[in-house]
Amino acid sequence: MRLSTVAGGFDVHKLSHSRLLSPLPMIQQLSLPFGPTAQQLPPDDGHTQVESARDAGARPLDPSAAAAAFVRVFRRMDLKRALPEFKVEYRPYAGLRSTVHLRGNHLHASISDLLADSPSIVLEALAEILLAKLFRRRVSREARECYLAYILKDSTRRRIEEVRRARGYKRQVPARGRCFDLAEMFTELNARYFQGQVQRPVLGWSAKRSRTVLGHYDSAHHSITVSRWLDSPAVPRYLVEYIMFHEMLHIRCPVERNGHRRIVHSREFQKEEKKFPKYEQARRRLKRLCGQSLENRE
16 A cells, blocks of 8 residues: 655656656656566467576676667657667666666666567567656556566566565564554454455565655565554554455455556455455545545555
């Protein structure tokens, strides 16, 4: 569960509305964990594997195809500026992340090695997304759909989960906080609302006292993290219970697919969430506490 800030900011998770809000004098940078699709992609046979730079051992991944994709897309976009010197490299990120930096006329792109074996059309779609955001251009619908179609394939999503488990980790502090014990709370809510059927995840408070990310369920690590900002005597217990209940529902109601769209909060999820006894009261209280508009998105 997150809160959407009222103040201006660049949210890389909301690609369709994202933009660079302030120019940087010597360097422009964009981080893109998600992005665009859809022309000819290889069939998803469930056995697609991408070998990472870390997995490949002594054999480095060749980024020349990705660099060529950036050059082709740059020329096709007709950006009315000199062709930069491109440097593209694959990096063993813990997820599907790509970044691009521009210093003078030198453009450096770092791409997740999960995309190393992706078709050229996917690399071009990603290049268009990054260049469009960097130079404040509109991303074409075709590029967006092409990229999304590839990264949302079941085989790609499975590979992302595997890599996140292998490379990533969760930063948490123990579940027993100053005011609330998350392990005890989970057990109570599981018995009260889920008949004890929700498998217990790794539970803990966040390392930082976030007022925007109040709770998060990570399916790769099967963990629930609650913002340490809520571990306070000023916060009523039912608010923390609501956050925990919301994240437990993510275990009970996994992400659904509708074409290329991921539906995080399905109709079933929303229906079940409203069964929390103080649902409306909790949401109103959270809005007042945070001074922001509440938006359920993971």
